Amino acid sequence: MKQSKLELIVGVFVLAGIAAVAYLALKIGAGTLVGADTYMLKARFTNSGGLNPGSNVIVSGVPVGRVEKVTLNPADYSSVVEFTVRKDVKLPADSIASIKTTGLIGDKFLALAPGGDAQFLAAGALITDTESTVDLESLISRFAFGNVDQKPKPTDSK
Amino acid sequence: MNPRSFLPFACAASAFAAAAALAVAAEPAVEAHEMLKSAVDEVLAIAYDGQTATTPLALRVRPALEKYFNFATITRRAIGPGWRQFTPEQQARATTLFTDLVIRTYADRFEVGNRPGITYSKAVIPDATKPMLRELPTTIDYAGKKYSVIYRVEQAGDSWRVYDVIIEGVSMIANWRSQLDPIFQKGGAPAVIASLEKNLAQPVVK
Numbered sequence: 001m002k003q004s005k006l007e008l009i010v011g012v013f014v015l016a017g018i019a020a021v022a023y024l025a026l027k028i029g030a031g032t033l034v035g036a037d038t039y040m041l042k043a044r045f046t047n048s049g050g051l052n053p054g055s056n057v058i059v060s061g062v063p064v065g066r067v068e069k070v071t072l073n074p075a076d077y078s079s080v081v082e083f084t085v086r087k088d089v090k091l092p093a094d095s096i097a098s099i100k101t102t103g104l105i106g107d108k109f110l111a112l113a114p115g116g117d118a119q120f121l122a123a124g125a126l127i128t129d130t131e132s133t134v135d136l137e138s139l140i141s142r143f144a145f146g147n148v149d150q151k152p153k154p155t156d157s158k
Numbered sequence: 159m160n161p162r163s164f165l166p167f168a169c170a171a172s173a174f175a176a177a178a179a180l181a182v183a184a185e186p187a188v189e190a191h192e193m194l195k196s197a198v199d200e201v202l203a204i205a206y207d208g209q210t211a212t213t214p215l216a217l218r219v220r221p222a223l224e225k226y227f228n229f230a231t232i233t234r235r236a237i238g239p240g241w242r243q244f245t246p247e248q249q250a251r252a253t254t255l256f257t258d259l260v261i262r263t264y265a266d267r268f269e270v271g272n273r274p275g276i277t278y279s280k281a282v283i284p285d286a287t288k289p290m291l292r293e294l295p296t297t298i299d300y301a302g303k304k305y306s307v308i309y310r311v312e313q314a315g316d317s318w319r320v321y322d323v324i325i326e327g328v329s330m331i332a333n334w335r336s337q338l339d340p341i342f343q344k345g346g347a348p349a350v351i352a353s354l355e356k357n358l359a360q361p362v363v364k
Contacts, residue, residue: 044284046308047327076282094235096332113335116234116241128284128291129235129310134327 038065038084039123043097043110047132048079050108051099057083057110058100064089067110080126083110092117098131108133190281190292190311190318197226197320198276206273216258216265228312228319229257235321236334237350240342248347255354256334262358275299292318 048070057065065085073080085091094115101108121127188196200222205215223229233256234241234249244252279295290313298305310322322331341353 078282078284092239096329096335098329098332113332113339114239115335116238118242126285126287128288128293129322129329129331131324131329131332132327 037087039087040068040082040084041091041121041123041125041127043081043083043127043130044073045079045081045097045099045130045132047135048081048099049133049135050101051081051110051133052108055107055109057085057112059089059091059112059114064112079132081110085112090120093119093121093125094129095121095127096129096131097127099133104136186313186316186318188317191278191294193226193311193318194294194296194309194320195278197222200226202273205268206270214265215268216262219265220261223261224257226320228314228321229253229260231312231319231321232260232331233257235331236338237342238335238339240339240347240350244347248351251351252347252354255351255358258358259354260330260334271301289313 051067051070053067053069055067056063057067065083067081067083069082071080071082072078081097091112092115094117096113096115098111098113099108100111115129201219204219204222230253233253236256237244237252241249275298277297277299279297282293282295283289284291284293292311294309294311296307296309298307306326308324309320310324311318311320322329324330338350338353342350345352
């Protein structure tokens with residue numbers, strides 16, 4: 001009798017441990033099962049380089065959601081980013097989505113700047129007012145090494 | 159009524175409704191890229207042909223820019239979420255001041271040099287459900303360097319008007335919003351208006 005009671009206690013303890021690990025895995029990983037109070041939005045970019053599923057979605061520096069999917073629109077080769085936002089965060093229709101970087105070489109995240117429109121984005125809406133990834137490397141190389149089309153500067157003919 | 163006999167009527171009615179909707183949302187008489195070309199040509203003509211004029215460039219180009227740019231929309235978008243808390247008088251005042259600031263900022267940085275070459279690419283409809291919006295990608299060749307400039311335009315009556323300009327991936331609206339929204343958070347609409355007035359009172363630094 002004592003033996004079976006001990007086994008039962010151990011079994012319950014093991015099950016509780018498995019449940020805790022599963023909860024942590026969901027919370028840290030996908031998080032979709034525990035974060036059901038969200039709605040889906042999309043944003044169209046000409047270049048979404050560096051943004052991946054799982055990247056943070058931020059408003060005023062506060063995480064409010066996460067990137068779910070990044071796909072290519074074959075019609076115009078634009079990038080469509082699908083992301084979730086907390087249901088209590090209502091975004092005006094003229095909100096701007098920008099891809100930003102934590103520091104100079106940090107992770108990319110999706111920053112949302114709410115606009116002034118009286119209407120709000122409905123679930124599934126597409127944000128077209130976006131700022132794509134700024135390609136720092138190409139900008140630096142253009143200014144550091146010059147441009148292939150650059151004309152010679154006029155020499156001082158004084 | 160027999161549902162089968164009703165079906166053709168329903169289809170015809172739907173087709174008629176769709177045709178009527180299309181007629182209402184008819185394409186503007188002017189294509190978006192034609193409007194942009196006209197705007198660029200007009201502004202460049204003023205900038206380059208009036209070099210001897212004594213009036214500042216900002217004043218000379220203002221009528222042309224007001225014709226092609228929707229400054230009311232630009233101001234609303236630039237101020238961001240605080241806009242809804244502005245009174246109508248504050249909105250009107252902010253629009254006037256912000257229009258002055260934008261035109262002055264860019265006009266006073268203009269330097270007469272070689273005329274820029276502009277290549278217009280095909281217009282893009284960013285969202286099929288919003289046919290009143292277009293993106294007009296261009297490449298500007300100026301002083302030996304090429305710059306990517308995208309104009310975002312919206313349908314306005316039988317033409318189009320610009321509501322944002324993206325230069326090398328950086329949005330003009332997003333840039334102004336990131337500056338004006340914190341000012342609103344600190345001091346509300348009066349602070350935004352005071353900030354615009356203060357900025358306009360300062361001499362331009364080139």
